[in-house]
Amino acid sequence: MPSVPSSSTVQRGFLRYQHVFVFLAPILFVTAVFFAAPVGDINGNAYWFDYWWLFPCFMLGATIVNTVGISGSALFVPFLIFLFPLVANPLEPETIVKVGLISESFGLSSSALAFIQYGLVDRRLALTLVGGAVPFVVAGALLSFVIPEPLFHLLLGLALMAAAYLLFKADLGHAESGSDETVEAEAEAAAADGGTPDALPDDDNKLGPAGVDTDADGNVTRVDRDGEDYSYDRGGYLRRFANYSVGGTFQGLAGFGVGELGIISMLGSKIPVRVAIGTNHIVVAVTAVLASLVHVFGGGLVGGHSIDLATTPWNMVVWTVPATVTGGQVAPYVSAALETETIKKFVGGLFAVIAVALFLMALGGI
Numbered sequence: 001m002p003s004v005p006s007s008s009t010v011q012r013g014f015l016r017y018q019h020v021f022v023f024l025a026p027i028l029f030v031t032a033v034f035f036a037a038p039v040g041d042i043n044g045n046a047y048w049f050d051y052w053w054l055f056p057c058f059m060l061g062a063t064i065v066n067t068v069g070i071s072g073s074a075l076f077v078p079f080l081i082f083l084f085p086l087v088a089n090p091l092e093p094e095t096i097v098k099v100g101l102i103s104e105s106f107g108l109s110s111s112a113l114a115f116i117q118y119g120l121v122d123r124r125l126a127l128t129l130v131g132g133a134v135p136f137v138v139a140g141a142l143l144s145f146v147i148p149e150p151l152f153h154l155l156l157g158l159a160l161m162a163a164a165y166l167l168f169k170a171d172l173g174h175a176e177s178g179s180d181e182t183v184e185a186e187a188e189a190a191a192a193d194g195g196t197p198d199a200l201p202d203d204d205n206k207l208g209p210a211g212v213d214t215d216a217d218g219n220v221t222r223v224d225r226d227g228e229d230y231s232y233d234r235g236g237y238l239r240r241f242a243n244y245s246v247g248g249t250f251q252g253l254a255g256f257g258v259g260e261l262g263i264i265s266m267l268g269s270k271i272p273v274r275v276a277i278g279t280n281h282i283v284v285a286v287t288a289v290l291a292s293l294v295h296v297f298g299g300g301l302v303g304g305h306s307i308d309l310a311t312t313p314w315n316m317v318v319w320t321v322p323a324t325v326t327g328g329q330v331a332p333y334v335s336a337a338l339e340t341e342t343i344k345k346f347v348g349g350l351f352a353v354i355a356v357a358l359f360l361m362a363l364g365g366i
Contacts (some may be wrong), residue, residue, distance in 0.1 A: 018113045019329055026106060026322040037314040051088070051316045058103060058320045062327025066111035067334045068347045069263050069277035071256030071284050072104035072324060078357040093149070095313060100255060101292045102317050107324025108285035111331050118332045119210035119224035120278030125234055125271070129283045132241045133248035133258055137287045140252025141294035150362040152253045157358030159250060159257065163264050164351035167344060200229050222275060226336065236269025244283070251284075252291045259284040260351060273343055277335055 034048070061075040080096045091099070115121050144152070200223050201211030210225040222230045243265035250257025259280055266276035335343070 016117075018117050022110045022113060022325060022329060025109075026325045029106070029321055030318045033314050033318055037312075039314050048315050048318060051313075051319055053087075054316060055319045055323045058323035059327045062103075062107045062111075062324040063330050063334060064327075064350070065259075066107065066281065066328050066331030067277070067338075068343065068350065069280035069284065070259035070347075070350075071251070071288060072107050073100045073255040073288075074260060074354050076100045076103060077255065078354065078361070081361060082357065091313075095311070097255070097295065098312050099316055099320060101288075101295070102312075103320040103324045104255075104288055105292065106321045107328045108281065108288055110325040110328030112281040112285045112328075114329050114332045115278035115281050117225070118278065118336065119206055119212075119222065120274050120332065120335075121282060122212075122220070122222070122234070122271075122275055122279045123282070126279045126282040128237065129240060129244055129262065129279075130286045133244040133251070133262075133283065133287055134290065136245045136248030137252045137258070137290050138294055140249035141291050142252070143249075144253045144295070147253065150364075152250070153358045154362035156250050156254050156257055157355040157362065159246065160260055160351045160355040160358065163261055164348045164355065166264050167267070167348040167351065224274075224336070228336075230272040230275050232271055232275070236265070239269050240265040248287060251287050252294065255288070255291060255295075258287050260354075263347070274335055277343075278332070 039047070057079065058076070061079060062072060065072050065075055077096060077100055080091055080099065084091065112121075200209070201213035201221060202209050202223070203211035206225065209227045210223055212220065212222045214220050218233050218235070220230075220232055220234065222232075224230075240262070243261045244258060247258035247261035250261070251259075262283055263276055263280050266280065267273060271279070338346075
């Protein structure tokens with residue numbers, strides 16, 4: 001009688017071939033949209049190719065935001081507000097929300113699975129962060145029905161400017177292993193006492209040499225699937241809670257914020273930058289889905305806005321969804337290839353650019 005595969009075997013097999021399952025999702029989505037979406041009167045198949053050029057734009061945007069671990073809407077919303085009207089008709093605010101939510105949900109899920117496969121997600125840390133952020137996300141989403149849009153755009157812009165300043169001042173030279181200095185120091189220590197360095201964790205249920213080990217003092221040693229090792233502890237919960245509570249409120253208000261402010265708190269509490277980015281993906285993905293649900297169903301309950309699928313520009317999302325999925329899969333490789341200092345400068349500059357865009361949005365709505 002054949003043996004039943006264990007859960008660890010199933011998990012390992014799923015992660016090994018996760019890209020297959022991930023890319024099947026947009027194929028099924030596009031197929032369902034093509035045959036079943038309520039599109040009204042359209043001019044033949046030409047309707048579906050009106051916005052083909054969104055694919056490279058959203059793929060680039062998804063790669064950028066997933067590489068640094070922030071929300072897709074942080075780039076998609078400014079793009080649809082400022083750049084999209086230059087080549088097409090301006091979109092209504094509710095349409096921008098719909099396109100952003102649908103696209104982001106696929107991109108975040110894709111990237112989160114890719115980072116898990118790469119071994120760069122601290123699941124225990126992610127669980128505590130999600131738990132702490134959830135009530136603030138719900139509260140922010142409910143507040144969005146009563147706070148004027150220009151006001152929360154202005155507040156979020158100020159928050160991102162502060163985050164950019166803190167990021168440039170943060171010391172990111174901590175526990176980035178795999179460097180020549182780390183290897184030489186371990187070798188010298190081993191030679192001095194006649195022993196050998198402690199063996200790095202190697203989990204049979206993970207791909208490649210990946211693994212994770214936590215000692216009695218709470219010190220974590222993590223190895224990704226390329227064999228790079230990262231050492232840190234999970235201390236600093238109060239600091240992260242403060243940032244994720246504020247970020248969670250903005251996530252509910254504007255659709256982004258928890259990823260941007262949350263990554264600062266993890267870097268500031270000495271979580272290695274690549275582990276911080278990977279773990280932040282889980283937090284952003286879960287809170288984005290939660291915020292989306294409150295925005296979809298909460299507006300009708302309190303007399304606010306609601307989302308009508310019949311008015312969704314389906315000829316846009318058939319291109320943006322595959323684009324964000326592809327960008328999400330590329331992101332972990334880009335993140336692993338870049339130096340920490342490069343990532344720091346890029347993220348800080350990106351925050352500043354997004355803040356300026358938000359200020360312009362706020363001024364335009366006053």
